[in-house]
Amino acid sequence: MRANKALETALAAFVSERGWQWPDKTTVEPPKDKRFGDLATNLAMVLAPQAKANPRATAEDIAAHLRAACPDLAAVDIAGPAFINATFTPAFWQKTAAEAIEAGAAYGRLDAGAGKKVMVEYVSANPTGPLHIGHGRGAAVGDSLARILRAAGYDARTEYYLNDAGRQMRLLGTSVWVRAQQALGRDAELPEDCYKGDYIKDVAKIALERGGDALPAMDEAAAVDFCRQVAQDEILAGIKKDLEDFRCEHQVWFSEKSLLEAGKVEETFELLRSQGRAYDKDGAFWFRSTDFGDDKDRVLRKSDGSLTYFASDIAYHDDKYRRGFDLVVDIWGADHHGYVPRMSAAVQALGREAGDLRVILVQLVNLLQGGEQIAMSTRAGKFETLADVCAEVGADAARFTFLSRKSDSHLDFDLELVKQRSMDNPVYYVQYAHARINSVFRKAADEGVDAGRPDAATLARLDTEADLDLLRHLERYPDCVATAAESMSPHHVSYYLTELAGLLHRYYTVNQVLAAPDADTVRARLHLLAATAQVIRNGLDLLGVDAPEAM
């Protein structure tokens, strides 16, 4: 039923009746202060240039129009400079409960995305070691964003770009081979730029088992390659498991190597060259990214003949668009922000609009324990990895915490706090609201109370301020989904849910449900709780957090 829509429609009718244009700067939104009604609009003020009249006078005309045209409105007031404050009837809000119950999991689904194909590429960490907590934040953001976009009506797919070619993988193979030789008692030294984590030794053991007698007898190149393959398989299996445990789905694992083997990178080179966007210089092959605002041109093929990471990444993005994606979203660590202008340039050189690529930068996570910073060095600290953190605090708490801040601001992740069941850690506050409601339902079932269908006559019992506060917030849930999708910011959902849970807890404390004064009120309140539980479930689902029936 959408209060905004109802009001906007009535306002638009007024504007066109007068033969005026709807001003872009018009806002129709809930005011900060409840005293100003349910929705406020600045229309009279932004209409002033066209109306050529005192905004207050225009406001009077608008108010009169609304009172006549909109039966759902209980009051229309004018306040301040010329704000128009609209208050809806209780009956209007009460319908929200029925809507949420009837729509169920679909409540809050929108068609804003109009089926537009969006790819969310996220995590995409090199398979050279286990995922750490920073990857975890990117994982939570990417997965949740995909869920939100789907709810908003986009056809969103998820993908992991697997850097299985190139220098880092060779270094990985070398690292494992050195450790394997050391395990064999040979004299071998780990080069400076190799991977030093203890997990490399574990992989070396596996390589030795799997290679049998053949591995020690191999020549250097063959051994390194064998070790690289074993390492990649092992580490990737670990990454997949970690992501699964963290409830992150990647529908496609896209191999960089496959791109190279299919000649896609060379194809992209030729495309760029033919359009004058690339050239040879100093023995290297360059992309003219400065044509699209980058600071300097970028190398695609180095003078030693090897390719840069950027080269295959361009080919990969080209492939994404060729597969029909209208919009490509990349989730990157904020330390890669310097990479944005060149990727944007590449996308434009491929013939797309700059807006067809959205890069979400995820800031670093500051891992703490009881306020003390835990060093995030290369050494294997106890809770450095995503898997360890997950085991320690649980996926629900970890995900909610990651999604409780704007992704581009730094996040303190304190293991002590995230384990705690306090308002420092709102995940339990929200989950508890859901569990409490279900506890009432269990009791209702025990007592043989059946709420029946949420008809208007019953819902009319929801007429107190507390009832209406809750109803109004439920009505705004679709707006929350719209905002989160539009700004690609999952944290809006966590804030919404924390607020909704607060309203529920307050309501619960004051209003007895099963012991309400009469049977109709009991049923009405059960409906209100059912609607609230539904919205909590829907919202938590967007964050990938469970909604437990009991705690």
Added chain:
RNA sequence: GCCCCCGUAGCUCAGUCGGAUAGAGCACAGGAUUCCUAAUCCUGGUGCCGCAGGUUCGAUUCCUGCCGGGGGCACCA
């Protein structure tokens, strides 16, 4: 030096498109449960929205400069 992000209550942070007296939680103090889960609720007060200009009916929000914190400036990824 250049570029990006951040700066809002003692702490951690919200505040798409400029709006009315700038919000929440935590912390601190006091109170609430013979009753559907007290993992809850209620009552207390706090702000030169980093600083200085500009844009306008109106700026925490937009623009410019400066200060402070973080990050990035590779023929690495």
